[in-house]
Amino acid sequence: MAHSMNITLKVWRQAGPDAQGGFETYSVPDANEHMSFLELLDVLNEQLIKEGKEPVEFDHDCREGICGSCGVVIDGVAHGPQQRTACCQLHMRHYKDGDTIVIEPWRAEGFPIIKDLVVDRQAFDRIIAAGGYVSVNTGAAQDANSIPIPKDDADLAMDYATCIGCGACVAACPNASASLFTAAKIAQLSLLPQGAPERTMRVTNMVDQMAKEGFGDCSNHAECEAVCPKGISISAIATMRREYMKAMRG
Amino acid sequence: MSTVLDPKIPAGPLKEKWDNYKNTIKLVNPANKRKHTVLVVGTGLAGGSAAASLAELGYNVKSFCIQDSPRRAHSIAAQGGINAAKNYPNDGDTIWRLFYDTIKGGDYRSREANVYRLAQVSNNIIDQCVAQGVPFAREYGGLLDNRSFGGAQVSRTFYAKGQTGQQLLLGAYQAMSRQIGAGNIEMFSRREMLDLVVVDGKARGIITRNLVTGEYERHVGDAVLLCTGGYGNVYYLSTNAKNSNVTAAWRCHKRGAYFANPCYTQIHPTCIPVSGDYQSKLTLMSESLRNDGRVWVPKKQGDTRRPQDIPEEDRDYYLERKYPSFGNLVPRDVASRNAKMATDEGRGVGETGLAVYLDFKDSINRLGRDTIEARYGNLFEMYERITGENPYEVPMRIFPAVHYTMGGLWVDYELQSTVPGLFVLGEANFSDHGANRLGASALMQGLADGYFVIPYTLGNYIANQSLPDVSTDADAFGEAESAADARIQKLLSVNGNKTVMEFHRELGRIIWDQVGMSRTAGGLRQAIDQVSALKEEFWQNVCVPGEPTTYNKNLEFAGRVADFLELGELMARDALSREESCGGHFREEYQTPEGEALRNDDEFTHVSAWEHTASGHVLHKENLDFENVQLTTRSYK
Ligand SMILES: Cc1cc2nc3c(=O)[nH]c(=O)nc-3n(C[C@H](O)[C@H](O)[C@H](O)COP(=O)(O)OP(=O)(O)OC[C@H]3O[C@@H](n4cnc5c(N)ncnc54)[C@H](O)[C@@H]3O)c2cc1C
Ligand code: SF4
Ligand code: FES
Numbered sequence: 001m002a003h004s005m006n007i008t009l010k011v012w013r014q015a016g017p018d019a020q021g022g023f024e025t026y027s028v029p030d031a032n033e034h035m036s037f038l039e040l041l042d043v044l045n046e047q048l049i050k051e052g053k054e055p056v057e058f059d060h061d062c063r064e065g066i067c068g069s070c071g072v073v074i075d076g077v078a079h080g081p082q083q084r085t086a087c088c089q090l091h092m093r094h095y096k097d098g099d100t101i102v103i104e105p106w107r108a109e110g111f112p113i114i115k116d117l118v119v120d121r122q123a124f125d126r127i128i129a130a131g132g133y134v135s136v137n138t139g140a141a142q143d144a145n146s147i148p149i150p151k152d153d154a155d156l157a158m159d160y161a162t163c164i165g166c167g168a169c170v171a172a173c174p175n176a177s178a179s180l181f182t183a184a185k186i187a188q189l190s191l192l193p194q195g196a197p198e199r200t201m202r203v204t205n206m207v208d209q210m211a212k213e214g215f216g217d218c219s220n221h222a223e224c225e226a227v228c229p230k231g232i233s234i235s236a237i238a239t240m241r242r243e244y245m246k247a248m249r250g
Numbered sequence: 251m252s253t254v255l256d257p258k259i260p261a262g263p264l265k266e267k268w269d270n271y272k273n274t275i276k277l278v279n280p281a282n283k284r285k286h287t288v289l290v291v292g293t294g295l296a297g298g299s300a301a302a303s304l305a306e307l308g309y310n311v312k313s314f315c316i317q318d319s320p321r322r323a324h325s326i327a328a329q330g331g332i333n334a335a336k337n338y339p340n341d342g343d344t345i346w347r348l349f350y351d352t353i354k355g356g357d358y359r360s361r362e363a364n365v366y367r368l369a370q371v372s373n374n375i376i377d378q379c380v381a382q383g384v385p386f387a388r389e390y391g392g393l394l395d396n397r398s399f400g401g402a403q404v405s406r407t408f409y410a411k412g413q414t415g416q417q418l419l420l421g422a423y424q425a426m427s428r429q430i431g432a433g434n435i436e437m438f439s440r441r442e443m444l445d446l447v448v449v450d451g452k453a454r455g456i457i458t459r460n461l462v463t464g465e466y467e468r469h470v471g472d473a474v475l476l477c478t479g480g481y482g483n484v485y486y487l488s489t490n491a492k493n494s495n496v497t498a499a500w501r502c503h504k505r506g507a508y509f510a511n512p513c514y515t516q517i518h519p520t521c522i523p524v525s526g527d528y529q530s531k532l533t534l535m536s537e538s539l540r541n542d543g544r545v546w547v548p549k550k551q552g553d554t555r556r557p558q559d560i561p562e563e564d565r566d567y568y569l570e571r572k573y574p575s576f577g578n579l580v581p582r583d584v585a586s587r588n589a590k591m592a593t594d595e596g597r598g599v600g601e602t603g604l605a606v607y608l609d610f611k612d613s614i615n616r617l618g619r620d621t622i623e624a625r626y627g628n629l630f631e632m633y634e635r636i637t638g639e640n641p642y643e644v645p646m647r648i649f650p651a652v653h654y655t656m657g658g659l660w661v662d663y664e665l666q667s668t669v670p671g672l673f674v675l676g677e678a679n680f681s682d683h684g685a686n687r688l689g690a691s692a693l694m695q696g697l698a699d700g701y702f703v704i705p706y707t708l709g710n711y712i713a714n715q716s717l718p719d720v721s722t723d724a725d726a727f728g729e730a731e732s733a734a735d736a737r738i739q740k741l742l743s744v745n746g747n748k749t750v751m752e753f754h755r756e757l758g759r760i761i762w763d764q765v766g767m768s769r770t771a772g773g774l775r776q777a778i779d780q781v782s783a784l785k786e787e788f789w790q791n792v793c794v795p796g797e798p799t800t801y802n803k804n805l806e807f808a809g810r811v812a813d814f815l816e817l818g819e820l821m822a823r824d825a826l827s828r829e830e831s832c833g834g835h836f837r838e839e840y841q842t843p844e845g846e847a848l849r850n851d852d853e854f855t856h857v858s859a860w861e862h863t864a865s866g867h868v869l870h871k872e873n874l875d876f877e878n879v880q881l882t883t884r885s886y887k
Contacts, residue, residue, distance in 0.1 A: 054802075136381040
């Protein structure tokens with residue numbers, strides 16, 4: 001049978017972007033080991049609603065670790081204690097009865113807080129819009145098998161392409177850099193023949209946009225890789241630098 | 251008054267219809283496209299591909315989605331793959347075969363002309379996605395890999411690990427992003443469409459709510475493309491993302507768009523079972539697992555021994571026993587129904603008794619653990635992460651869960667609804683899957699609609715209309731906005747005792763029990779009464795705290811649950827009126843002596859399209875004419 005647990009939560013509450021925020025303490029007496037972390041927050045919110053209070057706002061959608069909507073800092077770690085796991089996929093069996101858990105939003109200049117644990121990540125969309133694509137109009141494609149791609153390149157491109165755009169890398173970085181996110185897309189496309197003609201423009205525009213959005217520079221802390229739920233390797237950042245140098249040299 | 255709907259299928263032989271159509275439509279002058287604004291609601295595969303393609307053509311596009319980024323639409327979660335009739339493996343696939351499999355899989359309840367067009371454009375989709383940089387799986391020679399899926403006899407499924415939906419959606423999202431960067435698409439994220447604005451009988455705008463500030467916004471366009479996904483969340487628990495909803499479609503329905511076949515829903519057989527009341531959603535496990543896993547339950551009721559302690563002679567491999575030729579690979583609806591029968595008999599397993607085993611022991615013994623790990627490693631890992639159990643050692647516990655909705659807004663061949671200028675794409679329409687969808691064909695349909703169908707049919711609509719300027723001050727906008735605001739105010743003012751989630755859960759239980767895997771006239775009548783009583787209670791007793799002017803997710807959900815309550819009732823009515831079993835719609839009264847679905851082709855070879863009127867729902871029909879395939883009975887014995 002599932003074990004019932006009493007969990008104390010210290011949650012960051014902030015009414016709006018410009019409001020003063022602070023921690024509130026709540027207790028959830030009937031948590032259980034099979035619950036996911038977000039289900040624990042659901043249970044807390046049901047409690048709050050029943051008391052006529054405003055529920056804690058947090059972003060979520062797929063609850064399967066693929067949409068990138070969820071993301072909070074749990075006891076100081078982006079997405080919490082389980083490696084390679086978005087917080088929607090974290091389960092309460094990693095905690096025990098009586099534990100206290102501290103929950104905060106992503107904190108970074110590029111991600112202003114909207115409310116409670118919800119932040120604005122549209123900067124990521126603008127980085128992609130600056131060059132994270134292949135310019136091909138619908139209908140202009142040739143047969144899919146006309147350009148073979150070595151399996152190793154395709155597989156590696158796929159590894160980089162699995163980034164879910166959650167922003168944990170930014171939240172974990174001491175410089176609040178968006179390098180891992182940006183580099184993952186650049187590295188994916190740099191491995192494929194399809195994106196080759198525009199690779200110079202791509203890297204310059206995306207890196208410039210990243211700086212414009214208020215994200216810091218990368219100084220090789222590798223905290224991003226450690227929290228990334230998809231295990232994106234920081235080798236992506238090395239590729240991005242190489243692409244950037246090449247672009248600068250013309 | 252009941253009428254017969256005209257799907258406007260082009261003339262000519264099946265294989266030439268789409269070409270004939272394209273040859274005869276009117277085109278919009280390229281210089282004029284900029285002057286036409288198209289509102290695209292939804293950024294999943296359907297909406298993302300449509301917005302990108304139309305912007306490339308020069309239209310002025312406005313796009314809307316609920317999530318904070320268009321990249322997060324529910325399509326992102328699709329795992330298995332996407333079909334196309336490329337025939338790269340040279341195993342005999344053709345456009346005809348893909349068409350035929352889809353028609354048959356849909357149990358002869360879909361429209362031939364649409365399905366044939368879908369099969370025709372399937373190949374262009376793969377070309378397009380590869381050109382965008384979608385990293386599909388490849389073989390050592392560098393060419394694309396295919397696998398077989400969902401019982402097809404050919405390998406026609408393209409895939410990107412277990413994340414095909416993610417990669418296809420990112421392809422469409424990137425194409426969209428390019429157009430956003432170029433200023434051809436204006437993107438509105440964290441917006442919810444709350445109403446359709448109809449002016450002079452045509453769809454000319456939408457009302458959205460900014461989910462961060464609570465402000466209402468009025469948008470004018472020459473056409474509205476609804477790409478808002480399926481309504482599986484009416485069951486509360488489903489494999490759909492939490493934000494998936496019927497609201498936009500339902501509001502369009504109330505403005506005149508007919509809702510087709512709402513009772514056709516797909517229940518996927520291999521999901522991780524429910525573990526408790528707090529459960530918020532269900533996780534799908536790819537059905538490819540049934541290639542190597544064996545499904546069983548104990549022979550005896552209430553056998554609580556651990557699975558490893560139950561000897562062979564006390565196990566019932568019921569699919570292998572009942573369907574010796576297809577065994578564990580029977581189609582989704584058959585596998586799901588049989589799991590329900592086993593648990594209804596009290597032979598279910600696990601803490602709740604609502605699960606059956608999917609056992610890999612024999613495959614591991616035969617092929618070795620490494621082979622199984624190479625095939626399913628990521629799925630096994632996902633299972634263990636969620637359940638805390640190691641499926642290499644103990645059998646998985648699985649149970650069916652709601653996965654896809656074949657029903658949706660009725661559209662004609664041009665994907666136009668019964669409201670002129672309102673087009674419906676992707677899972678939100680009813681068009682191509684009949685009473686049951688085959689695996690890997692929803693991604694195909696969403697992208698077909700968006701990349702390759704709507705650019706033509708929308709152009710034909712616009713070129714043939716006079717579309718005088720409409721201002722956001724028009725009465726129709728004011729009326730729609732006031733109606734949206736009144737609902738929100740009402741939700742906030744009830745101040746009752748029950749939470750939105752409690753109502754949603756209750757609704758889900760009714761629909762799951764009575765409009766789920768098997769249905770009866772008595773149960774459906776009961777469901778209609780129960781849902782209507784629940785709806786009444788909702789508006790008297792729901793509790794929605796907080797403000798309308800800040801981010802308030804619970805308020806959003808409240809509005810969606812209110813619409814699900816209305817839809818739920820219509821689903822039951824539709825299921826009651828369809829006195830036959832077909833595909834995912836199984837009426838216990840209509841089955842063969844062996845317990846298989848029994849169609850009634852004489853009376854029910856039609857689409858049921860429901861009109862919303864002040865005095866209730868009116869049923870209209872579209873007759874399905876099969877000129878190219880012969881209706882047969884599916885048999886998997
Ligand atoms: C777990 C899972 C796995 C699947 N695997 C496969 C597979 O392997 N192969 C396959 O072919 N199919 C698969 N499917 C089915 C397939 O993923 C979906 O049918 C398809 O992705 C739907 O795409 P769509 O574009 O129609 O809608 P969605 O992707 O659901 O997009 C809906 C969009 O509409 C927006 N929206 C909704 N309501 C509103 C509103 N009121 N206002 C504004 N915006 C709104 C949302 O924000 C979103 O952007 C799977 C489904 C699930 C649940
Ligand atoms: S790189 Fe990793 S941590 Fe950063 S956004 Fe992508 S998935 Fe999230
Ligand atoms: S909710 Fe989708 S990744 Fe967590």
